[in-house]
Amino acid sequence: xxxxxxxxxxxxxxDNPQNLRLLANMLTEAGYHVREALNGQSALRxxxxxxxxxxxxxxxxxxxxxxxxxxxxxxxxENRDLPVIFISALDSPKDKIEGFDxxxxxxxxxxxxxxxxxxxxxxxxxxxxxxxxxxxxxxxxKELDRLKSMFIASMSHELRxxxxxxxxxxxxxxDGISGELTEEQKDDVGRIFRxxxxxxxxxxxxxxxxxxxxxxxxVFAKSVELEQVVREAVETIQPLAETKGLSLDVEADRWPxxxxxxxxxxxxxxxxxxxxxxxxxQGGIRLKVVTDDRQVDLSVTDTxxxxxRTDIPKLFQPFERLESRLKLKAGGTGLGxxxxxxxxxxxxxxxxxxxxxxxxxxxxxxxxxxxLNEQVAKR
Amino acid sequence: MKRALxxxxxxxxxxLISKLLKRAGYQVLLAETGEEGCRRAVEDRPDFVLLDIxxxxxxxxxxxxxxxxxxSSRKLPVIxxxxxxxxxxRERMLAAGCNGYIEKPIDPHRVIAQIRGFLxx
Numbered sequence: 001x002x003x004x005x006x007x008x009x010x011x012x013x014x015d016n017p018q019n020l021r022l023l024a025n026m027l028t029e030a031g032y033h034v035r036e037a038l039n040g041q042s043a044l045r046x047x048x049x050x051x052x053x054x055x056x057x058x059x060x061x062x063x064x065x066x067x068x069x070x071x072x073x074x075x076x077x078e079n080r081d082l083p084v085i086f087i088s089a090l091d092s093p094k095d096k097i098e099g100f101d102x103x104x105x106x107x108x109x110x111x112x113x114x115x116x117x118x119x120x121x122x123x124x125x126x127x128x129x130x131x132x133x134x135x136x137x138x139x140x141x142k143e144l145d146r147l148k149s150m151f152i153a154s155m156s157h158e159l160r161x162x163x164x165x166x167x168x169x170x171x172x173x174x175d176g177i178s179g180e181l182t183e184e185q186k187d188d189v190g191r192i193f194r195x196x197x198x199x200x201x202x203x204x205x206x207x208x209x210x211x212x213x214x215x216x217x218x219v220f221a222k223s224v225e226l227e228q229v230v231r232e233a234v235e236t237i238q239p240l241a242e243t244k245g246l247s248l249d250v251e252a253d254r255w256p257x258x259x260x261x262x263x264x265x266x267x268x269x270x271x272x273x274x275x276x277x278x279x280x281x282q283g284g285i286r287l288k289v290v291t292d293d294r295q296v297d298l299s300v301t302d303t304x305x306x307x308x309r310t311d312i313p314k315l316f317q318p319f320e321r322l323e324s325r326l327k328l329k330a331g332g333t334g335l336g337x338x339x340x341x342x343x344x345x346x347x348x349x350x351x352x353x354x355x356x357x358x359x360x361x362x363x364x365x366x367x368x369x370x371x372l373n374e375q376v377a378k379r
Numbered sequence: 380m381k382r383a384l385x386x387x388x389x390x391x392x393x394x395l396i397s398k399l400l401k402r403a404g405y406q407v408l409l410a411e412t413g414e415e416g417c418r419r420a421v422e423d424r425p426d427f428v429l430l431d432i433x434x435x436x437x438x439x440x441x442x443x444x445x446x447x448x449x450x451s452s453r454k455l456p457v458i459x460x461x462x463x464x465x466x467x468x469r470e471r472m473l474a475a476g477c478n479g480y481i482e483k484p485i486d487p488h489r490v491i492a493q494i495r496g497f498l499x500x
Contacts, residue, residue: 160462164484165391171487177398200484218467 007031008053008125013043013069014087015061019110023056023087026114027121040064044072047079053125056117059088059099067102074103081131083124087112149214156207160200167196198333205335209318212342219347221372224262226296227255230287232266237273237285246277247284256291260372264343271336272300272364280304283361291370299353299365306358315354316341340366348372381500382406384425386416386442387460388435396429396460396485403491413437417445420452427498430477432461432468443475458497460485 010032014020017038024034035052037043039061047055055073059066066086073079083106086099091109099107105127106120170193172178174186181189211217230250241248258265269287276285283303290297307315319334344350350368383405387393397407408423410416413434420428428446432439439459446452459472462483469480479497481490494500 157462160484161389162391164389164462165395167484168392168395168487172395172398175487177402177487196484220467220470 009033010054010056011035011046011052012056013037014058015039030118040069043069054121055084056087057084059086059090067098070102070104083128085120146214149210153207153210156203159203163196163200202333205333205339209339209342212346217347219261221259221261224258224260226258229262229266233269233273236270240277241285246280249286252289254291256296256370258370260348264347268340268343271340276300276302295367295369297365297367299363301363303361306360306362307356308358312354380406381426383427383429384408384419385429386410387431399487399490413442416442420446421449427456429458429460432459440475447476456498
């Protein structure tokens with residue numbers, strides 16, 4: 001190894017001063033900074049005073065033996081991951097296994113060969129350094145990812161302000177607030193209004209998703225009558241279904257009172273129901289509610305185009321609409337299922353399910369607990 | 380003619396809502412800061428208040444609590460107007476004693492009906 005590279009600091013522990021010298025000299029010559037300890041107690045003191053990168057640890061020592069030293073280190077939060085190599089005259093498999101059980105990363109038998117000791121020391125120091133680099137890189141990435149989501153959430157929030165004017169004024173113009181519009185003007189202003197609304201939906205979805213990803217989505221668990229939530233969803237979806245000549249039925253074994261975030265629940269339900277309407281040309285939509293003593297399963301079945309089995313995993317990816325032809329026709333944000341799954345899993349402590357048969361229709365549903373646990377609600 | 384006090388700093392919003400309110404037969408008073416809004420809520424005796432939550436000086440919750448702290452405006456109907464439904468603003472404002480809550484962007488087709496609903500008008 002290149003002598004310029006920081007070789008690291010090794011603590012050598014051996015009750016035999018001659019052995020200690022020998023090992024220390026060998027490591028010093030190889031470029032390591034070496035500290036020495038003649039027994040278990042002083043080894044632990046030395047480690048706690050300043051942590052080395054690796055410990056070369058004899059087993060048979062008066063007082064505290066090497067296994068004990070290693071177990072002490074394992075019990076110590078700060079030094080649990082400090083690599084310990086046993087170096088011992090004990091060389092039965094049983095001894096070695098006990099060494100590994102005590103938390104050692106390697107085992108060298110005495111009498112030792114210098115190159116073997118050096119190679120093992122080097123290997124374990126390198127491994128430890130790689131593990132530390134990976135752990136810190138991982139932490140940094142998680143933080144960056146959180147910051148990214150926070151940034152998107154706040155940016156999207158800002159995007160809404162000008163939209164207030166675009167949607168509000170175009171809507172008011174359509175309403176004739178500044179005088180009657182001609183048919184052509186109505187058509188043009190209507191386009192502005194609808195595009196504004198579409199942009200608003202996109203932004204709302206992006207804000208919700210980024211907040212969940214940044215762990216700063218708020219959940220308000222309150223007493224909720226499921227029947228009321230379902231009624232609100234049906235009232236919203238009914239006109240859309242009627243426009244397409246689709247039936248809309250609800251089937252429930254009973255109506256439970258829940259403790260959950262009613263608005264999020266409604267949002268998820270609306271999403272599945274409006275998807276069902278979008279992708280169904282004839283037949284109808286059925287919402288089925290099955291309740292047991294702990295959870296409720298809400299599933300929306302349509303008689304629409306259906307989805308091939310291989311395409312199902314793609315459904316929950318952002319902006320993944322299976323055919324661009326459908327995309328044009330269906331409208332929507334392309335974020336709906338992605339957001340719904342995130343909301344169900346991460347905020348409502350539930351899971352989503354899909355069954356589908358191409359040409360026959362699909363069932364999209366989710367199962368959530370009747371009582372959202374406090375801990376989840378406070379995240 | 381009923382008088383609305385609108386506490387709103389964004390001119391796009393205040394122009395739009397004033398237009399809609401005036402057409403529906405309300406008189407509109409405008410305050411562009413929270414401080415001014417608190418003052419006018421007491422001095423100008425409006426029939427109700429439309430309160431934006433994000434104001435340049437003091438936030439909507441503070442404005443609401445000041446309005447509620449004055450004897451003369453303790454029972455003044457206050458409708459919060461805020462821009463994001465999932466943020467918890469809604470829950471906070473209703474818990475703090477708002478009579479109603481309207482989301483921005485306001486829906487020009489529905490906003491007057493929403494206001495009347497909250498006022499039992």
